Amino acid sequence: MNNHKTKLLPEQQEELLRVLEVRFEKNRQRHKGIEWNKVRAKIMTSPDNIWSLNEMERTEGEPDVTGYDKKTDEYIFCDCSAESPKGRRSLCYDHEALEKRKENKPADSALNRAAEMGIEILNEQQYKEFQKLGKFDSKTSSWIETPSDIRKLGGALFCDFRYDTVFVYHNGAESYYAARGFRGALRV
Numbered sequence: 006m007n008n009h010k011t012k013l014l015p016e017q018q019e020e021l022l023r024v025l026e027v028r029f030e031k032n033r034q035r036h037k038g039i040e041w042n043k044v045r046a047k048i049m050t051s052p053d054n055i056w057s058l059n060e061m062e063r064t065e066g067e068p069d070v071t072g073y074d075k076k077t078d079e080y081i082f083c084d085c086s087a088e089s090p091k092g093r094r095s096l097c098y099d100h101e102a103l104e105k106r107k108e109n110k111p112a113d114s115a116l117n118r119a120a121e122m123g124i125e126i127l128n129e130q131q132y133k134e135f136q137k138l139g140k141f142d143s144k145t146s147s148w149i150e151t152p153s154d155i156r157k158l159g160g161a162l163f164c165d166f167r168y169d170t171v172f173v174y175h176n177g178a179e180s181y182y183a184a185r186g187f188r189g190a191l192r193v
Contacts, residue, residue, distance in 0.1 A: 012052050013059055021059050022048070028069050028085075035085070035138045036070040044070055044080050047193045054193045057123035058082060061189060064092030064122075068191070071138060079192040083127070083135055089145040089186035093118055096186065098148055098161035102178035115148040115187040124189035126150050131190060132164045133171050141188075142166045146174070148187040 013021065022045060029041050048054050061068040066084030073080050084090055097103050099116040119126045127135065128150040135141065146165040155162065161178035163185060164171055 011056065013055055017059070018055055021055065021062060024062060025058065025068065028067065032069055032085070036072070039070055039073055039080070044193070047080055051193075053123055054191070057191050058193075060122040061090075061124065061191065064090050066090040066093070066189065071135060071190075074192070077192070082191045082193060083131075084188040084190075085139070085141070087141060087143075089142055089147045089184070089188065091186070094145070094186035095181050095183050096148070097181045098151065098178035099156070102161070106179045111181040119187065119189050122189065124191045127188050127190055129162065129164070129173055132188070135188070136166055136171050140166055145184045145186065146182075148185065149173070151178070 025048075026041055026045070029036070029044065048058065058068055061082070061084060065086055067086040067090075068082045069085040070080050071083040071085070093115070095111050096113055096115045096118060097106060097111050099114045103110060103114045103117070115126060126148060132147070132149050142165040146163045148161060148163045151161045155175070156178065159177055160175045161180075162173055162175055164173050166172070
C-alpha cells in the first residue's frame with residue numbers, strides 16, 4: 006500500500022462523505038440491509054480509508070458500498086461508474102509491462118495506480134459478482150487481476166459487459182487503450 010498518503014482537510018473529508026452518502030442512498034439496491042451511519046463510522050476509523058476513497062472519487066470511479074464481509078467486519082467499496090473510471094484509462098497492466106514498452110509508453114500501469122491509491126484491482130470472480138449490481142463497462146473495458154501463469158507468458162486479462170454477458174479477454178500486458186481502465190475495491 007501507499008506510504009506517502011496525505012490527509013484530507015476536515016472540509017474535504019466532509020464533502021467526500023456527503024458525496025458518498027448521497028450515492029449510497031440513491032443506489033440502495035447495491036447494499037440492502039446496510040446502514041450508512043455504520044459505514045461512515047468505519048470510514049472514519051482510518052485516514053487511509055478516507056484518502057483511498059477520495060482517490061477513487063477523484064479519478065471518477067464513483068465508489069459505493071457493494072457488500073459487507075461478516076467474517077472480517079468490513080464494508081466493501083467498489084468503483085460504480087457506468088464505464089471504466091475516466092481518470093484511470095490508457096494504462097498498461099503492470100510495472101513490468103510498463104518497463105518493457107520502449108516506445109509510446111503509457112503514463113503508468115493499472116497495478117501501480119491501484120497500489121498508489123491503496124485499493125485492489127478486481128479479479129474475475131469479483132468482476133462477475135459486481136456486474137450483478139447493474140450494467141457496467143458497456144462501452145469500455147477494465148483490466149482485472151491476472152493469474153500468474155498467464156502473466157508469466159506476457160498476457161493480461163480484462164473484462165467488459167456486452168449482450169447481457171460478462172466477457173473475459175486477454176491482451177499483451179503492455180497494451181493500453183483509451184477505453185480500458187481498471188476498477189478497484191477497498192475494504193473498510
